[in-house]
Amino acid sequence: MPIIVNLDVMMAKRKISSGELAEKIGISPANLSILKTGKAKAIRFSTMEKICKVLDCQPGDILEYRPD
Amino acid sequence: MWSSEKSIILSKLGVLFFMGLVLAAVVAAPWLTRWFVEFSQAGLKVEEAVYFMGTIYVGFVPAAFLLYSLFKLLRRIETGQVFTDENVDLLRRISWSCFAGAGVALVSLFYYYPWFFVALAAAFMGLIVRVVKNVVAQVVELKNEADYTV
Numbered sequence: 001m002p003i004i005v006n007l008d009v010m011m012a013k014r015k016i017s018s019g020e021l022a023e024k025i026g027i028s029p030a031n032l033s034i035l036k037t038g039k040a041k042a043i044r045f046s047t048m049e050k051i052c053k054v055l056d057c058q059p060g061d062i063l064e065y066r067p068d
Numbered sequence: 069m070w071s072s073e074k075s076i077i078l079s080k081l082g083v084l085f086f087m088g089l090v091l092a093a094v095v096a097a098p099w100l101t102r103w104f105v106e107f108s109q110a111g112l113k114v115e116e117a118v119y120f121m122g123t124i125y126v127g128f129v130p131a132a133f134l135l136y137s138l139f140k141l142l143r144r145i146e147t148g149q150v151f152t153d154e155n156v157d158l159l160r161r162i163s164w165s166c167f168a169g170a171g172v173a174l175v176s177l178f179y180y181y182p183w184f185f186v187a188l189a190a191a192f193m194g195l196i197v198r199v200v201k202n203v204v205a206q207v208v209e210l211k212n213e214a215d216y217t218v
Contacts, residue, residue, distance in 0.1 A: 031218045041216040 004064040005038050010055050025050035076146050083139045090131050097124045116179055123176040123183070127169055134165035151207045159201035166194030 011021060022032040027047065034040050048059055093100065101120035105112045141158045173187035
């Protein structure tokens with residue numbers, strides 16, 4: 001899929017662990033792992049909003065479009 | 069009280085009954101075909117019983133495969149694995165088994181024309197299962213999408 005999830009990059013910049021982020025945005029570590037590994041088929045606006053709020057970033061910092 | 073578990077058990081019993089029926093037809097084929105040729109009043113010769121036996125033996129292969137796949141499908145449903153790629157695959161196998169049975173019946177037309185109705189019924193059944201397979205495949209896709217929505 002040409003949509004790349006750069007969540008791990010943003011997490012490294014903010015020095016936050018997966019467990020901590022999952023707890024703060026209210027999703028399971030398993031679901032966060034699905035998102036981080038690029039296996040997710042879709043992301044809810046509510047989840048994106050919480051991620052942006054916790055990591056203090058824009059949706060564009062998390063998602064990137066790279067043509068095949 | 070009637071429940072989905074009991075319904076599945078009933079379906080499994082039905083499949084087992086047909087498995088027994090198919091096995092009995094194969095074992096009793098020599099007597100069954102002779103009886104049919106002699107008493108059917110269809111104007112058949114006794115030598116033609118061998119063709120009927122051929123149809124029964126060749127038709128046994130797709131029938132057994134179909135019943136085995138059906139039983140496997142029911143066991144998967146019983147364990148809660150309903151909308152999965154494996155079940156779509158099983159439905160595809162069942163559908164192709166019906167078409168294979170229709171093919172056997174079509175070939176058998178050369179000695180007994182009423183096989184046409186068996187071929188037609190089997191092909192129609194295969195078509196219905198194929199449509200169900202297409203629907204389940206779409207549901208599996210939707211389910212996967214929902215499961216991977218974060």
